[in-house]
Amino acid sequence: MLMRVEQLVDRLNNHEDETVVVDVRFQLNDTDAGRKAYVEGHIPGAVYLDLNKDLSGEVQKHGGNHPLPDSNEFSSKLGEIGIDHGTTVVVYDQQNDMFASRLWWLLQYMGHEKVYVLDGGYQCWVKQGNKVSVEIPTYAKKNFIPKVNEDEVVDIRKIKENIMSSNAVLIDSRSKERYLGKVEPLYAKAGHIPGARNFFWKEVLHEDGSWKDEDTLKEHFSSLDKGAEIIVSCGSGVSACPNILALKRIGFTNVKLYPGSYSDWISYEENRVETKDE
Template identity: 55%
Template sequence: MESTVSKRWLLARLYEPELTIVDCRFTLGQPQAGRASYEQEHIPGAVYLDLELDLSGLVEEHGGRHPLPDPQAFAARLAKLGIGDDSRIVAYDDESGMNAARLWWLLRYLGHEQVYILEGGFSAWKAEKFPVTDHQPVRVPSSFQPNVQTQMLVDVDKVRQVSAETGLANPPSSALPILIDSRARERYLGLEESLDKKAGHIPGAFNFFWKDTQNADGSYKSAEELQEHFSKLDKDAEIIVYCGSGVTACPNVLALERAGFNNVRLYPGSWSDWISYEENAVATGEE
């Protein structure tokens, strides 16, 4: 099954007992806005997970703006919401899927494969006049046993090594890992930076803006379209994806996998972690 589901697919299964719907709406800079939107209206049966309180750990000197949550603590949070080992989860947001993709990645990182993203998000759901409610469901706690997939991520030391080896190899060499920067072009080039203390990108990284993997309606492009989008990358290469803080890289991970790349890993600390080390080099402009 694909990693995304359509609105009509979800509508047809809205009240299946093994299904858990998770509202992941969150607005950067307005940390209360997502929960307020959820409390006002949401898809029936949905529970809420907050990007910074639930889908991230505590911010420290290193690790980036949205470090990964502790696996055991996150598993306990899921279990409290009634999400168990056999649950099928559908996540949505209203931010082009970036927060839902974070939950999608996190659950797979904990070894849970039955997780999907709602194509188009909440606004598209509501535009179809599908049901919404302000009722918050009562959930029976479950049991969630994490099976952490450490191979899905890399740390800063690995990224330093890849950056040094990659240099200015253009086009990317299949013999070397490939760094992908998922941020908007202006941030990659170092022309603007509103979120982090330094502008630019990790030396050797190539820019593939995460939103370019989607259609205008918020759905993901087809496998064939994504293969064309990533056509200059070798499918046998190790792909390491980053963004500003490890959130918007997740839609790119999903898109790469949909395009047939099987060795895709996340640098969760991303740019905000990279620049927390003064010794790390910063590149600007085109590679």
């Protein structure tokens, strides 16, 4: 699930297997910033994928602010940058922001298992003195055949059923302030889906963007039952993904994403929100 910078250096230097490195740096408040940063310098050989244009589908009235991309269109994009099921994919963003985990999750969802997040991201790559490049690479086109695992996702109907039954644990990955409805920079309603428990996604990382070790993560999630179904949400299905990766690292197997998350939930006027800690 994770690859250290020195491991990637060895892999690239020794031409181990077929490897494609993907840069997914992005800023929600400046949607061109990630691509500009990539053009100004990136890990040699890395290609760029954009959260809005490549890792998300078209925004509609319902479905959330970053709906999943169409599987066939996304498969075509993967093939165009040289990825098939035999390719090892290493994903990075600035540190270990939510965007690398989003692509990691998407590839897993599409049935691709050989995918890793670069621990510490681009910042760690540069800090360790490795070269950067401004060259835009091209790869021989491949045929990526999607093997979509629908069991990895739930829709709003499942969320509503769960509010009544409490059969699954629903996690909200946003900050505590947004979860409690004290602040809301993006949406018209503040609060969270009733029944959701708060696990802020940044708490699985150190301040420098490196991932916390498995023992620390086990302590962090110790209140959760490994045998339970865990549904992870956030604002729009992006920052939920670091929590999914962290949970799977420590042995949770029944972990699913609610892709629409809070932005989908509040798109239905009849859905109530909660502002107390749960």
